[in-house]
Amino acid sequence: MTAEPATPLLDTVNTPADLRKLERSQLRQLSDELRSEMIAAVGQTGGHLGSGLGVVELTTAIHYVFNTPDDRLIWDVGHQAYPHKILTGRRDRIRTLRQGGGLSGFTKRSESEYDPFGAAHSSTSISAALGFAVANKLTGQPGKGIAVIGDGAMSAGMAYEAMNNAEQAGNRLIVILNDNDMSIAPPVGGLSSYLARLVSSGQFLGLRELARKFARKLPRPLHNAARKTDEFARGMAMGGTLFEELGFYYVGPIDGHDLDALVPVLENVRDAAEGPCLIHVVTQKGKGYAPAEESADKYHGVAKFDVITGEQKKxxxxxxxxxxxxxxxxxxxADTDDRICAITAAMPSGTGVDKFAKAHPDRSFDVGIAEQHAVTFAAGLAAQGMRPFAAIYSTFLQRAFDQVVHDVAIQNLPVRFAIDRAGLVGADGATHAGSFDVTYLATLPNMVVMAAADEAELVHMTYTAALHDSGPIAFRYPRGAGTGVAMPETPKQLEIGKGRIVREGSKVAILSLGTRLAEALKAADQLDAKGLSATVADMRFAKPLDEDLIRRLATSHDVVITLEEGSIGGLGAHVLTLASDEGLLDTGLKIRTMRLPDLFQDHDAPEKQYDEAGLNAPHIVDTVLKALDKENLGHNSAGVEEARA
Known part of the structure; x- marks a missing residue:
């Protein structure tokens, strides 16, 4: 059941300009209606819920106080921006969230002028906001750069790199730290809200600047003592010393759900004369919706659900x-090998490391949103004789490519990379698709790269990686459920660089890497029906290649098709290189590579994404027929179009 809320005040607000016409006393009602509208919308679409619920009042206050979109507002990460989308002219499309052709689940520049910067990976907001702020400063434009960053995102080094450089922006940069989990500061109350308003006020800032000017005229020891006394006093009360050392004026903590406290502070900071400012706001993830408040993960990501009961579609x-x-x-x-340990970068349940952590908590490490650190930490463990598994989403491992190269591959350290969310990911779209891991890993000397065709193969590859002590090894697997194959009672160690023949034929050879194997087998059935006998091989390894298998199939078949759910530069490129180096193409052999297209695919249902990518059985058959220049090509092309429809 999905109840449509009554939203009389929200109905009058289409853009932030409409919001700024309201009386401050009306903001409470508007926030309540905004929260109800968001709950109703996500109940119909699924998506990220808890994080958006936690920033309803903050979103309202920011758009009320600042002149968006001229003031550039950046959400870190963008999944908390659903209330922002509703207030910025997209309410009529909010029930298309994460659907094909609908609104993105993250901020997206092409979607709205109120989304100045796309943010689906974390910890980028301060750097981007600094860029906007400095650009405005250099060109004489008045706009500010405002970054709203979560406490989890603040665990990444990039946030501090940006803050270390922030003084160049002057008072045009504002960072709002949304603290909803780690409890960086003690619980807030009336006193801390009062102090936040006080230290952000023009009178206090003026007095503080006067004191600074006076202190500069003192001998250096006294000057330094005065500065330290000022910082220490506010640091004792509000925990801001770290941010002060990075050049920020710290305000907080304040209750992010108390509009009477929040709005005056934002107004004071907006009107501050100099220097970047950090506002520490404490919020509650899932705020205002009992099922989310009571959930362990605060309903971070949800399927469609009943708004009344909170029950999700199972x-x-x-x-x-x-x-x-x-x-x-x-x-x-790990039960029988005490050298095995697991590392995740803030995604324990998403990677399955939570299962490991329950059994072996002392050997499980969640390092926060810090993929670079995770990889080098794993390298250190490996160098000391441990068997570390770095379990990281493909799209997030990109953030640590230098560490993979420099700290792991060059030193030939046996770090095991368990690469989750490999390939297309449906509703999360281009920012979370694991399109590039085979390409960027298989170019590296010393690296072994595997791809599981099904859940049974994943068991074998995990075991193989555990026993592989001679260098780095990676294995990729997709999002979601397996294919339903029988699971092995005991895992087996795979021979490095050796594939397997799944189906034997004579005319066409389909070399599959990863979970498109099922489509390859369907295509083989269709080709057989056309009198084209097909071999299907599960290559298992993109590096090292099974060169003997490739040579045998290339010299005994007319057409070789490579099939993979990854970008150009993967299995197909390596097979073509082998064929070119060894003169296999001079024999008249026809090789065709099937891979993800050279574009960033928008969010959609997975089956539609695969069809758009041309990686389903009809496309495989069509590719074979084109290679053979068959007369019945037109008929099969019609079949492809029918499949697309």
Whole structure:
């Protein structure tokens, strides 16, 4: 059941300009209606819920006080921006969130002028806001750069790199630290809200600047003592010393749900004369919706749900999810191998490391949103004789590529990379698709790269990686449920660089890497029906290649098709390089590579994404027929169009 809320005040607000016409006394009602509208919308679409609920009042206050979009507002991460979307002219489309052709689940520049910077990976907001602020300063424009960054995102080094450089922006940069989990400061109350308003006021800032000017005329020891006394006094009361050392004027903590406290502070900071400012706001994830408040993860990501009861739409069962297969397998292996440990970068449940952590808490490490550190930490563990598994989403491992190269591959350290969310990811879209991992890993000397065709293969690859002590090794697997194959009672160690023949034929060879294997087998059936006998090989390894298998298939078949759910530069490129180096193409052999297209695919249902990418069985058949220049090509192309429809 999805109840449509009554929103008489929100109905009058289409843009922030409308919001700024309201009386301050009306903001409470508007926030309540905004929260109800968001709950109703996400109940219909699914998506990120708890984080957006926690920033309803903050969103309202920011747009009320600042002149958006001229003041550039950046959300870190963008999944907390659903209330922002509702207030910035997109309410009529809010029930299309994460649907094909609908609104993105994150901020997106092409979607609205109120989204000045796309943010789907964390910890980028301060750097981007600094860029906007400095650009305005250099060109004489009045706009500010405002970054709203969560306490989790503040665990990444990039946030501090930006803050260390922030003084160049002067008073045009404002950072709002949304503290909703780590409890950086003690609980807030009336006193701390009063202090926040006081220290952000023009009178206090004026007195403080006067004191600074006076202190500069003192001998240096007294000058330094005065500065330290000022910082220490406010640091004792409000925990801001760290941010002061980075050049920010610190205000907080304040209650992020108390509009009477929040609005005056934002107004004071907006009108401050000099220097970047950090406002520490404490919020409650899932605020205002009992099922979310009572949930352990505060309803971070949800399926469609009943707004009245909070009950989410349950899956109908079926095969286990890949991340759970990995986590449970690794936990079992660690039962008999005390060198195995697991590292995740703030995604324990998403990667399956939570399963491992329950069994082996002393060997499980969640390092926060710090993928660079995670990789080098794993390298240090490996150098000391441990068997570390760095379980990181493909799209997030990109953030640590230098560490993979410099700290792992060059030193040939046996770090095991468990790469989750490999390939297309449906509703999360281009920012979270694992499109590039095979390409960026298989170029590296010393690296072994595997791809699981199904959940049983994932068990074997996890075990193989655990035993691989001669250098780095990576294995990729997709989001979601497995294919339903029988699970092995005991894992087996795979021979490095060796694939397997799944189906034997004579005319066409399909070399599949990863979970498109099922589509390859469907295509083989369709080709057989056309009199084209097809071999299907599960290559298992993108690096090292099974060169013997490739040579055998290339010299005994007319057409070789490579199939992978990754970008150009992966399996297909490596097979073509081998064929070119060894003169296999001179024999008349036809090789065609099938891979993800050279574009960033928008969010949509997975089956539609695969069809757009041309990686389904009809496309495989069509590619073979084109290579063979068959007369019935037109008929099959019609079949592809029918599949797309």
């Amino acid at each position: 899956s109908s069962g079926g095969p286990p999810n890949y991340q759970n297969v990995f986590g449970e397998t690794l936990a079992k292996l």
